[in-house]
Amino acid sequence: MKEVMILTGAGQIGMAIARRIGFGKKIVVGDKSLKNAETIAKIMNEAGFDVTPAEMDLSSRESIKNLIKEALKYGEISMLVNAAGVSPSQAPVETILKVDLYGTAVLLEEVGRVIKEGGVGVTISSQSGHRMPALTPEQDELLAITPTEELLSLEMLQPENIRDTLHAYQMAKRCNEKRVMAEAVKWGERGARLNDIAPGIIVTPLALDEFNGPRGDFYKNMFAKCPAGRPGTADEVANVAELLMGPAGAFITGSTILIDGGATASYYYGPLKPQE
Numbered sequence: 001m002k003e004v005m006i007l008t009g010a011g012q013i014g015m016a017i018a019r020r021i022g023f024g025k026k027i028v029v030g031d032k033s034l035k036n037a038e039t040i041a042k043i044m045n046e047a048g049f050d051v052t053p054a055e056m057d058l059s060s061r062e063s064i065k066n067l068i069k070e071a072l073k074y075g076e077i078s079m080l081v082n083a084a085g086v087s088p089s090q091a092p093v094e095t096i097l098k099v100d101l102y103g104t105a106v107l108l109e110e111v112g113r114v115i116k117e118g119g120v121g122v123t124i125s126s127q128s129g130h131r132m133p134a135l136t137p138e139q140d141e142l143l144a145i146t147p148t149e150e151l152l153s154l155e156m157l158q159p160e161n162i163r164d165t166l167h168a169y170q171m172a173k174r175c176n177e178k179r180v181m182a183e184a185v186k187w188g189e190r191g192a193r194l195n196d197i198a199p200g201i202i203v204t205p206l207a208l209d210e211f212n213g214p215r216g217d218f219y220k221n222m223f224a225k226c227p228a229g230r231p232g233t234a235d236e237v238a239n240v241a242e243l244l245m246g247p248a249g250a251f252i253t254g255s256t257i258l259i260d261g262g263a264t265a266s267y268y269y270g271p272l273k274p275q276e
């Protein structure tokens with residue numbers, strides 16, 4: 001039996017990470033769009049990987065459990081890569097919270113129950129959560145440890161407290177980082193590690209939707225005025241995943257690594273700083 005990697009989200013970032021570290025493993029890739037999962041399964045199988053596609057919905061605990069059940073048929077789960085998600089231009093507030101916030105929390109919890117000793121996981125949040133003002137320590141703690149089934153009932157996530165889809169996305173991504181910290185403690189009890197990557201603008205279909213969406217000019221300005229002066233690539237995100245998930249990252253767990261070409265730095269202390 002092989003060790004198994006669960007990959008959720010058959011997008012560019014997920015595929016880049018799986019290609020970098022999924023060699024020799026059975027990779028079970030779940031996506032809401034079976035077509036997307038099948039597409040990357042084909043590309044990767046034709047490049048020597050062992051990938052099985054599956055339909056799954058990150059916003060459903062039952063669907064997540066089914067994916068885990070399917071994965072366990074092939075062997076022990078030693079890696080989780082969560083790169084499924086919806087962006088502010090792709091979905092309404094409710095869907096963003098259900099998929100990006102609740103779904104990610106459930107996935108980390110459910111995989112944390114079965115991850116093999118020495119296993120590693122990574123989830124993808126976003127730089128977006130880093131440009132929202134700090135929440136109170138109490139709010140951070142609520143996002144970190146509220147039982148998953150109660151998360152979406154938190155007062156701060158009710159419609160009257162969420163301004164728009166961008167705000168929902170930022171809250172979801174902030175929650176991802178806090179959940180990773182809290183879950184890393186539990187994963188540690190199994191000898192496993194869990195981390196988070198917060199990318200800036202990475203050219204993928206999701207980002208292209210943003211470039212062509214209502215905030216298109218804002219996004220184009222963001223990469224033009226960040227220190228790197230360009231958007232990033234999924235393969236650069238995979239560089240970070242390789243560090244976090246490999247032996248060189250053995251002392252890193254519960255962390256978020258920002259990889260944004262310096263856009264956040266510029267947002268606070270450079271030309272991307274919002275004008276008063």
Ligand SMILES: NC(=O)c1ccc[n+]([C@@H]2O[C@H](COP(=O)([O-])OP(=O)(O)OC[C@H]3O[C@@H](n4cnc5c(N)ncnc54)[C@H](O)[C@@H]3O)[C@@H](O)[C@H]2O)c1
Pocket residue numbers: 008009010011012013014030031032033036056057058059083084085086087099124125126127198199200201202203204205206207
């Ligand atoms: N591309 C960027 O600029 C960028 C920046 C920061 C963060 N991110 C995050 O990276 C992650 C991956 O994004 P990407 O850019 O590779 O996008 P992508 O569009 O290439 O891939 C996302 C995948 O998630 C799938 N998906 C959507 N809803 C789902 C659901 N409910 N259940 C299962 N699968 C679902 C989509 O079908 C798609 O295949 C997302 O969480 C996104 O928020 C992306």
